[in-house]
């Protein structure tokens with residue numbers, strides 16, 4: 001049974017970035033407006049995510065890290081109307097299975113916060129009063145202590161640095177889609193990235209991409225009905241002769257479906273196609289900077305495809321692609337025949 005647990009856990013928790021992703025999604029599901037992420041030794045010694053969210057109810061604490069417990073959905077109808085990032089009740093239990101976990105939490109109803117120590121099966125082994133304010137802090141120590149091969153994968157400096165970059169990219173993505181969210185990212189006591197609360201997506205893009213890049217972008221908005229699809233965001237200006245928006249070194253493109261950062265190769269490909277004609281360059285070497293916020297009915301998205309939820313299945317994919325193409329045609333003109 002232990003081996004089975006370890007195997008299934010290591011599918012959800014594949015890396016430092018996957019731990020961070022699950023923890024910040026929990027913070028967002030708890031309506032946090034401030035999230036601090038602290039890593040030590042690239043996350044392998046310690047990953048700590050602190051939020052000012054709702055906290056965990058005393059009644060939920062004993063089961064919070066038991067696999068398949070979730071406080072977020074209670075019926076299969078809920079699953080079709082999903083508005084939270086989490087729904088499987090798998091993350092916390094999986095993290096316990098591959099590391100040592102402490103959870104400190106306080107709800108508005110609690111007088112003080114309590115720190116709980118969890119074992120590898122997600123059960124609480126001890127608890128003590130703590131001094132933290134409302135919200136939840138999850139501390140993950142010795143990640144992959146029992147998966148030496150996985151740890152070995154990160155034995156080089158290069159791999160570690162890449163992982164750190166991935167964590168930052170992920171935080172940047174949530175920072176853009178949640179303008180009102182304050183994020184601080186610390187590694188070995190050095191602040192690597194920080195974002196303040198801002199009022200809207202434009203300001204969020206500005207703080208992430210810089211004013212110069214934002215100056216060469218245009219906002220777009222597109223709406224279709226039946227199924228209801230809303231597209232909005234920023235794309236490079238059509239007259240953009242500037243290379244600011246076509247950085248080929250790092251990818252600065254952000255696609256969100258119902259506020260989830262996603263990889264949608266088809267959408268990315270479409271944007272690059274139209275953009276490359278405009279720039280008269282080979283699309284394989286162009287990485288346009290853009291932000292695309294797609295909202296579709298919750299029932300149209302199936303996030304249950306991959307354990308880490310970055311690939312989502314869109315039931316109206318054709319309609320979404322059609323809508324994206326509409327935006328691109330309006331902005332850049334039709335593709336040459």
Ligand code: ADP
Nearest residue numbers: 026030064070071086087088089090091092136
């Ligand atoms: P899921 O997110 O799918 O519900 P998780 O394993 O990620 O499953 O979390 C289990 C439960 O622990 C959640 O349903 C929630 O009740 C509680 N929880 C975890 N992290 C937090 C947090 N930061 N704030 C409030 N509750 C949390």
Ligand code: MG
Nearest residue numbers: 022026086091
């Ligand atoms: Mg979760």
